[in-house]
Amino acid sequence: MRNIALIIFLSLLTCTIAYGQINIQTLYTKEDKITKELEKAYYARIVTIPEKKSNDTIVEEFYLSNNALKLQGKVTDIFATKFKGKKYELFENGNMKSEVMYSKHSQQIDTAFYYHENGRVKSILYFPYTINKKGKYKIEEPLYLAYIDSIGNMLLRYGNGYAVSDDSDKYSYEEGNYVNHKKEGEWKGHFNGKRYTFVETFTAGKLISGVTTDSLGQQTPYDSISAGKQPEYPGGIASLMRFIGLNYNFPSEALLSGINGVVEVEFVIDKSGEPRNFKIKSDLGYGTGEAALRVAKKMKKWEPGKQRGIPVNVSYILPIRLNTVSENRTNYSR
Known part of the structure; x- marks a missing residue:
């Protein structure tokens, strides 16, 4: 594993060996792209690979502006994409951004907490799960326990009420109502950096219809079948x-x-x-x-x-x- 790590990252990052472990350090832009140029870097990722296989591989990220911790967790791969156990993310000001739990198979489980940048709790979700005798996890649909706005008003409780979902850079955004933990009625928002806006209608969590409008006003209608799809190779x-x-x-x-x-x-x-x-x-x-x-x-x-x-x-x-x-x-x- 150590030889593979050195081959892959030789031209992209710094790899050091100390105290029986390997530290792989990579620079990333704000758009999460690998960069070799320090002036373009927004944060640094350090993956620590232990000498003993029984120990965990640790990933940590740090903001370059103030060396504050950005992310911390355990992973099962050197690319830091498959988490297990608790994963923490923090805002640049040092406040907690999220606390999420993963199974050993990198499935999100248990209770997840998300926070506003001012430190207040934003939302709480629960991911029900069971483990069979073979150790395989079965994950149920998540339950939306609470949504609180940035000044402390609780707008959703135990799956009923209003909620907002967005990313930290407002690249995507949506808002609407939940009934019994499922989307209900009209939802609206934007995606792709506000290049597109949309309005959707849900019944008991199922998408009935939607319309996307681009920056020129052109509209594209869709339903649950045509809403989203993965790329497909011919044949x-x-x-x-x-x-x-x-x-x-x-x-x-x-x-x-x-x-x-x-x-x-x-x-x-x-x-x-x-x-x-x-x-x-x-x-x-x-x-x-x-x-x-x-x-x-x-x-x-x-x-x-x-x-x-x-x-x-x-x-x-x-x-x-x-x-x-x-x-x-x-x-x-x-």
Whole structure:
């Protein structure tokens, strides 16, 4: 694991080894993009990988403006995307932003607390769950226990009342009423940085209809089926699997070294369905990552993803499983 970490991040960040552990440090912009330029960086992420597998991998983020803690939690991967246990996020002023609990499989469970920037509690949600004898989690629909505005007025209690949902930068926003923990009646808001506004109608939590309006006043109606969809490769995932299997050229050095595992390529499927901005997310070395990039760039045009009926850019991670043991064949798994 340590060798993989060093290969992947060598040109993007600082990797130090001390006290039997590895610290991987990465700079990010305010838009959560990796950067090498300090003047463009908004925060730094430090992933601490312990020497002993029995210990937890820890991720911490710090605001560069004042070195204040931005995020802290335990993760099961070096990319700090799969959390387990408690995850804390804080505002730049030091006040708590959220407290969220995850299962060992990175599923959100139990009670989640969200806060206003002034430190007041904003909302409380509960994610019911059960664990079967095999240790598998079953997650139920979340219950909206409370919503309180920034001056302390409780507008929703035990699943009934008015609530607002937004991100910290107001990039997306929605407001409306809940009845018995489910959306009811008219909801409205904006998304994609206020480029689009929308009005939706719900009955017992089910979307009945909606209309998105762009900055020029053009309207796009949608329903529960056409509201949102993930990008789709021509012919579906089976077609993509066949394409990768037939076109991935296994590097000879990797074959001779018996390399097995998963290589991941990250890219964006733009509004027109064109894949672009390719980069290696997870590499096994020996040219396996570069070979994955080459085959990914040969993909056909996709059917674009949609949000509230509007085509949008969607980030996608393509995992390619390499197996030199069985007939030196390349397997693809999603």
